[in-house]
Amino acid sequence: MAHQDPVLIEEIGRIIGSDHVAAGSDTARWSRDWAGTVAWRPLAVVRPANSAEVAAVVRLANRRRLPVVPVSGNTNLVKGTVAEGALMLSLDRMSAIREIRPEARVAIVEAGVIVAALHEAAARHDLIFPLSFGARGSAMVGGVLSTNAGGANVLRYGNTRDLCLGLEVVTPTGEVMNLMSALHKDNSGYDLRHLMIGAEGTLGIITAAVLKLFPRPRAYATAMVAVSSVGGALRLLNRLQDETGGAVEAFEYMPRSFVAILLKRFPDMRPPFENAHDINILVELGARAPRDVTPDPAGQVPVAAHLEEVLGGLYDEGLVLDAVVAQSEAQRAEIWARREASAQILRLRRPVIENDIAVATDCMEKLIARIEVVTQAIDPKIENTGVAHLGDGNLHYVGWPSRDDPALCRAVQQAIEREAIALGGSFSAEHGIGLSKLSAMATHKDPVALEVMRAIKAALDPNGIMNPGKMIPDQ
Amino acid sequence: MAHQDPVLIEEIGRIIGSDHVAAGSDTARWSRDWAGTVAWRPLAVVRPANSAEVAAVVRLANRRRLPVVPVSGNTNLVKGTVAEGALMLSLDRMSAIREIRPEARVAIVEAGVIVAALHEAAARHDLIFPLSFGARGSAMVGGVLSTNAGGANVLRYGNTRDLCLGLEVVTPTGEVMNLMSALHKDNSGYDLRHLMIGAEGTLGIITAAVLKLFPRPRAYATAMVAVSSVGGALRLLNRLQDETGGAVEAFEYMPRSFVAILLKRFPDMRPPFENAHDINILVELGARAPRDVTPDPAGQVPVAAHLEEVLGGLYDEGLVLDAVVAQSEAQRAEIWARREASAQILRLRRPVIENDIAVATDCMEKLIARIEVVTQAIDPKIENTGVAHLGDGNLHYVGWPSRDDPALCRAVQQAIEREAIALGGSFSAEHGIGLSKLSAMATHKDPVALEVMRAIKAALDPNGIMNPGKMIPDQ
Structure with missing residues (x-):
C-alpha cells in the first residue's frame, strides 16, 4: 500500500512496543466510520499505554509534520476520525479507572475507559455517571469529552463538559498538560479544560479526566403525556421542574408521525394512547428521598403519585390531553422502548x-x-x-x-x-462538526468566532498536525 | 498630569461623545481599588454606549498600542483593574436588561447591568438569577463573568460560568464576536464562551450576555448544625443532597475560632449553641413543591420537618452533635447574620x-x-x-x-x-489572579498550561493591549 512506511513504524515501535503499532491491513477495524459511509487508509494505528507514550508519539509526529487523528470508540456521526494517510492514535489501551472517590463524588479515569465500564464501576458505589446514549458500550471517555457528547440526560445533568472537573491533555507539540483537579472552584487562569472539551482532537489529545458522579435515583416516575401544543409542553416542563426542584431526568418529544412509523414498523408495539395525538412527550422524574420512593400501603410510589397529581391539574387546565403514568418497571420499559426505537426506524x-x-x-x-x-x-x-x-x-x-x-x-x-x-x-x-458539517460552519458560524478559532488553532498547533481538516473550514 | 493627552481624548470623544470621556481628576472614582489598597492614574476613563463604540475605541487603542483596562463595578479583590497609564473602559452606561424570556428562563443583558438590578428584574417574573455576594449592589454582569465570580450559592447553581449561555465579546483587535445564543446544546466549534469567562479582560471585553434564570424557592429550611468532624460534615452534605435531590442551597463552615471572634465583636449576638463546638455548619435547603412548602396544621413547613428528621437520624448515629432549625424568618436571618458578619470581622x-x-x-x-x-x-x-x-x-x-x-x-x-x-x-x-496572585501563578500553575495561556494571549491580542500584566506572569 502507498501509505506503508516501515522506518516510521519501527521508530514508533521503539517508543511504545512494536506489538502496539498496526499498519496496512491490520488497521482495518480503525479504517471506516461507525455508519460505514466512509473508509480511509491510515499510515498506522498507534496504541500507546500511557500519556508519556502519547506525548512521545506526538512529538515525533510534530517533528515529521505527520497528521495525527485521535480515536477512541470511533462511534461519532460526523466523520471526525477520517484518517487518510494519518497516524491514528487509539487510546483503547489506556482503560484504567484509576480511582473512584465516593465522598467527593468523582472518578479519575484514563481516556480509553468505555462509558459503560464507568457506569458499572460507579454503580458499585451506588453512584451514577449520568452520560448515556446508544453507543455507551463502545464510546470512550476521551471521545465523549472531545466531542462534548449529549444524550437523553442533558436536561438533568448537563452536557459532557458539565460532568468534567479535570483533564490531562497532550498538546500538539507533545507536552503533557496537567489540569487534573477535582475542584468545584478554580479561578487560576484561562479555562483550558472547556477549550479542549469539544475541540474534536484538533487542539490536543485528552488522555485522562476527573469526572463527576451523582447519587443514583432510587425510584423513577415515567409517563407518556399528550399535550395540546409544543409551547404547552414547555409549560408542562417548567411546571414539573418548579415542583420537583429540577428532578426531570428526561423530556422527550415524539410527534404523531414518529408514533405512526413506529407502530407500522413494530406491529406488536402498543400505541401510547387509545387515540393518536400530535404531540407525545416522554417524561421521567428521578427521586431519591425515602419519602418520595417508599411505596404507600396501596403500593404506590409517592414520586409517581406526585407526577399524576401535577398531570391531573394540567389536564383540568386543558394543557394535558391524555397521560399514562407507568405503574411498573415493565410499563416504564415499554414507554422507553418507543423512544429508543428511533435509532432503528x-x-x-x-x-x-x-x-x-x-x-x-x-x-x-x-x-x-x-x-x-x-x-x-x-x-x-x-x-x-x-x-x-x-x-x-x-x-x-x-x-x-x-x-x-x-x-x-x-x-x-x-x-x-x-x-x-x-x-x-x-x-x-x-x-459536532468533523468533516460533515464544515460547510455549515463556513456558512453560519459567526465570522469573528471562526477567526478566533483559527488563531487559537495556529497558536497551539503551529504545524497543523492535530486532526487536520476537521471542525475549522478553510478560509 | 503626566498622563494627559488632549488629542487622544478628543479623538475618543468623536467616537463616543466628549461627555463620556473623563481624564485627570475626573477619573478619581475609577482610580483606586475597592479596598483602597492601591491607586493609579488612568490615561482616560471611556464610557461607551454600545458594543460598536466599544469596538471602535478598542480598534483605536490597538492601532496606538494603548493599554485597555475594562472595569464594571470595580469590586474585585485582586487588583484586577489597576490601570496606570491605561484607557479604562467602563461599561456602566451599557446597563440595559434587553429581554427576560420567562418560558426559556433566560435574561439577555448588557455588561453594565448591576447584579442586584438583575435580581429585581428576575423577581418580577417569580424567577431568580442565583449569583449573589456582598458586592451585588455594585458588581456588574461584565465583571462577574470576566472573573467567574463565586459566592454562597455555587453549590446549588454553579459558578458564574455555569449561569451563562451566551456572550458578546469585543476582541482585542476591536471586532464584535457574537456568541449570544440561549442554547443548552451547541457543538459548533471551540467553546470560546468559557475561554472568555474568567479571563479577567485579558482576551477581550464582554459587552453582553445571555444568562440563566431559575424558579424561586418558595420555602427554605435553614439550620445551624454542629458536627463531630469536617469529614462528618461532608457525609451530612452528601446525605442531604441524596435525600433532597440536590436541594442544598448553602453549606457554610464556621470553626469555633470564628464564632468566638464573632461573639466578642458583637456582644449582642446569640451563640449558635449553648455549648461551643469545633465545627459549625450553616445548612440551607430550598424547596418549591407545594407538598414541601405548604405548612401542616401545626404550622410546620414540610421541608423544615424533613431537615429535622435527617438531622435527628444523624444525631442518633453520633455524627451530628447539636442542631437548631430555624422556626421563623427571623431565626433564619439570625443564622445568616453570623455568616455574613465575616466580611466585617x-x-x-x-x-x-x-x-x-x-x-x-x-x-x-x-x-x-x-x-x-x-x-x-x-x-x-x-x-x-x-x-x-x-x-x-x-x-x-x-x-x-x-x-x-x-x-x-x-x-x-x-x-x-x-x-x-x-x-x-x-x-x-x-x-482570580489580577496582579495579586501573579507570583502564585508562576509558582504553582502547570507550566504547560501557562505556556498554552501565553500562546492564546499572543494569538488573540498580538499587541498585548488588553488588561496587560494581569493574570499571566512574565516568563
Whole structure:
C-alpha cells in the first residue's frame, strides 16, 4: 500500500512496543466510520499505554509534520476520525479507572475507559455517571469529552463538559498538560479544560479526566403525556421542574408521525394512547428521598403519585390531553422502548435527511412549524418526522424526500439549518462538526468566532498536525 | 498630569461623545481599588454606549498600542483593574436588561447591568438569577463573568460560568464576536464562551450576555448544625443532597475560632449553641413543591420537618452533635447574620493574612488540619480562623500573625498555598489572579498550561493591549 512506511513504524515501535503499532491491513477495524459511509487508509494505528507514550508519539509526529487523528470508540456521526494517510492514535489501551472517590463524588479515569465500564464501576458505589446514549458500550471517555457528547440526560445533568472537573491533555507539540483537579472552584487562569472539551482532537489529545458522579435515583416516575401544543409542553416542563426542584431526568418529544412509523414498523408495539395525538412527550422524574420512593400501603410510589397529581391539574387546565403514568418497571420499559426505537426506524429508508439542530426552548414550537413550511416548499411530498430532547431545545429532524436526489436532500438540510439559525439556534447541537458539517460552519458560524478559532488553532498547533481538516473550514 | 493627552481624548470623544470621556481628576472614582489598597492614574476613563463604540475605541487603542483596562463595578479583590497609564473602559452606561424570556428562563443583558438590578428584574417574573455576594449592589454582569465570580450559592447553581449561555465579546483587535445564543446544546466549534469567562479582560471585553434564570424557592429550611468532624460534615452534605435531590442551597463552615471572634465583636449576638463546638455548619435547603412548602396544621413547613428528621437520624448515629432549625424568618436571618458578619470581622485587625483556596471536598479535613500545623510552625502565636463554602471545597483562610512583618505574612500565605496545591487544590478558588496572585501563578500553575495561556494571549491580542500584566506572569 502507498501509505506503508516501515522506518516510521519501527521508530514508533521503539517508543511504545512494536506489538502496539498496526499498519496496512491490520488497521482495518480503525479504517471506516461507525455508519460505514466512509473508509480511509491510515499510515498506522498507534496504541500507546500511557500519556508519556502519547506525548512521545506526538512529538515525533510534530517533528515529521505527520497528521495525527485521535480515536477512541470511533462511534461519532460526523466523520471526525477520517484518517487518510494519518497516524491514528487509539487510546483503547489506556482503560484504567484509576480511582473512584465516593465522598467527593468523582472518578479519575484514563481516556480509553468505555462509558459503560464507568457506569458499572460507579454503580458499585451506588453512584451514577449520568452520560448515556446508544453507543455507551463502545464510546470512550476521551471521545465523549472531545466531542462534548449529549444524550437523553442533558436536561438533568448537563452536557459532557458539565460532568468534567479535570483533564490531562497532550498538546500538539507533545507536552503533557496537567489540569487534573477535582475542584468545584478554580479561578487560576484561562479555562483550558472547556477549550479542549469539544475541540474534536484538533487542539490536543485528552488522555485522562476527573469526572463527576451523582447519587443514583432510587425510584423513577415515567409517563407518556399528550399535550395540546409544543409551547404547552414547555409549560408542562417548567411546571414539573418548579415542583420537583429540577428532578426531570428526561423530556422527550415524539410527534404523531414518529408514533405512526413506529407502530407500522413494530406491529406488536402498543400505541401510547387509545387515540393518536400530535404531540407525545416522554417524561421521567428521578427521586431519591425515602419519602418520595417508599411505596404507600396501596403500593404506590409517592414520586409517581406526585407526577399524576401535577398531570391531573394540567389536564383540568386543558394543557394535558391524555397521560399514562407507568405503574411498573415493565410499563416504564415499554414507554422507553418507543423512544429508543428511533435509532432503528429513522434509518429505515434511504435517502434520509438528518439534522441535529438546537434552538432556545421557547423557540421550538416555531422551529417545528417552520420546518414543515420550508421542507414542503422544496419537496411537497417529503415525509417529515423526528424526535427531540425537548427540554434541551435539541431536535433530531428526519425526512425522507420523494425522490433520490442529492441536491434535493442538500437543499432540505440547508433550509432546516437556516431556520434554526434564524431563530438564534445552532446547526450542530450535539453531534459536532468533523468533516460533515464544515460547510455549515463556513456558512453560519459567526465570522469573528471562526477567526478566533483559527488563531487559537495556529497558536497551539503551529504545524497543523492535530486532526487536520476537521471542525475549522478553510478560509 | 503626566498622563494627559488632549488629542487622544478628543479623538475618543468623536467616537463616543466628549461627555463620556473623563481624564485627570475626573477619573478619581475609577482610580483606586475597592479596598483602597492601591491607586493609579488612568490615561482616560471611556464610557461607551454600545458594543460598536466599544469596538471602535478598542480598534483605536490597538492601532496606538494603548493599554485597555475594562472595569464594571470595580469590586474585585485582586487588583484586577489597576490601570496606570491605561484607557479604562467602563461599561456602566451599557446597563440595559434587553429581554427576560420567562418560558426559556433566560435574561439577555448588557455588561453594565448591576447584579442586584438583575435580581429585581428576575423577581418580577417569580424567577431568580442565583449569583449573589456582598458586592451585588455594585458588581456588574461584565465583571462577574470576566472573573467567574463565586459566592454562597455555587453549590446549588454553579459558578458564574455555569449561569451563562451566551456572550458578546469585543476582541482585542476591536471586532464584535457574537456568541449570544440561549442554547443548552451547541457543538459548533471551540467553546470560546468559557475561554472568555474568567479571563479577567485579558482576551477581550464582554459587552453582553445571555444568562440563566431559575424558579424561586418558595420555602427554605435553614439550620445551624454542629458536627463531630469536617469529614462528618461532608457525609451530612452528601446525605442531604441524596435525600433532597440536590436541594442544598448553602453549606457554610464556621470553626469555633470564628464564632468566638464573632461573639466578642458583637456582644449582642446569640451563640449558635449553648455549648461551643469545633465545627459549625450553616445548612440551607430550598424547596418549591407545594407538598414541601405548604405548612401542616401545626404550622410546620414540610421541608423544615424533613431537615429535622435527617438531622435527628444523624444525631442518633453520633455524627451530628447539636442542631437548631430555624422556626421563623427571623431565626433564619439570625443564622445568616453570623455568616455574613465575616466580611466585617475578618478585617478587624491588621496585618491580616487571607487565602482563597480550594481542594476537593474529601480533602478539606486534611487541609484544615495541615494549615494548623504549617502556620504554627512559622508563627507559634498566630491566630487562625476563616470560613468556608464547604460544599465547594473553598476555604477563606484568615490569620493574624503575632507581629507586623511582611515577610512573615508572605511565608504563612505561601505555606497555605503549598498545602492546597499538595492536596491537588488551587491557590485561587473564586477571587482570580489580577496582579495579586501573579507570583502564585508562576509558582504553582502547570507550566504547560501557562505556556498554552501565553500562546492564546499572543494569538488573540498580538499587541498585548488588553488588561496587560494581569493574570499571566512574565516568563
